[in-house]
Amino acid sequence: MLHHIDIYVKDLEKQSNFWSWFLGELGYQEFQKWETGISWKKADFYYVLSIGDQGLIQAPYQKGGIGLNHIAFGTEKRATVDRLKEEIQAHGGKVLYVEDYPYAGGPDHYALYFNDPEGMKMELVATE
Numbered sequence: 591m592l593h594h595i596d597i598y599v600k601d602l603e604k605q606s607n608f609w610s611w612f613l614g615e616l617g618y619q620e621f622q623k624w625e626t627g628i629s630w631k632k633a634d635f636y637y638v639l640s641i642g643d644q645g646l647i648q649a650p651y652q653k654g655g656i657g658l659n660h661i662a663f664g665t666e667k668r669a670t671v672d673r674l675k676e677e678i679q680a681h682g683g684k685v686l687y688v689e690d691y692p693y694a695g696g697p698d699h700y701a702l703y704f705n706d707p708e709g710m711k712m713e714l715v716a717t718e
Contacts, residue, residue, distance in 0.1 A: 592635055595661065598642030599708055602626070605639050608707050609684045613637060615674060616714075626683055651709045660703075660711035668692070668700050668716040675702045682707035692716075 599605040606628050608609040610620065613630040621631035627640035635665050653659075665671060671692060675685055686703040687694035 594636045594638055596627070596638040596640055597621060597710065598647060599639050600642060600647045600710065602628070602639060603639050604682065604707050609637070612673065612674070612678075615670070616663060651711075653709075655709055658710075660713055662701070662713035662715050664715050664717045665715070666718050668718060671700060671702050671714050671716045674714060675704075678702075678704050687705045689705075 609628075609630065613632075616632070618630035618632040618637065621636050622631040623629075627638060629636045629638040631637075675691065678685055684705040685691070686705060692700045692702065694703055695713075695715075700718075702714045704712050704714070706712055
């Protein structure tokens with residue numbers, strides 16, 4: 591069981607707006623907020639955004655580089671995946687693999703792949 595994930599971001603306000611919407615749609619509640627970060631919690635897991643070191647975060651996230659590939663969130667309903675796909679761009683995200691949606695991960699994997707506003711690759715999987 592993961593306890594928490596802490597992601598460094600460049601623009602905390604922009605990222606907070608996006609993640610407040612997205613995580614709220616999945617039932618997360620704002621947990622903590624401080625000058626350089628914010629977190630949301632669901633059950634015993636929490637998701638944290640913190641401002642990264644300004645001298646180190648100038649380069650954008652690069653898919654395929656050493657480090658995190660993506661984070662996958664789960665939801666029970668396929669309808670939730672479909673609804674969030676339709677709303678994600680209005681909140682600053684970008685839908686990935688549009689031509690293969692919702693089976694970009696394979697014929698038995700119903701998922702939305704997307705970039706958050708700073709380009710981090712994410713996934714939302716229907717677990718039904």
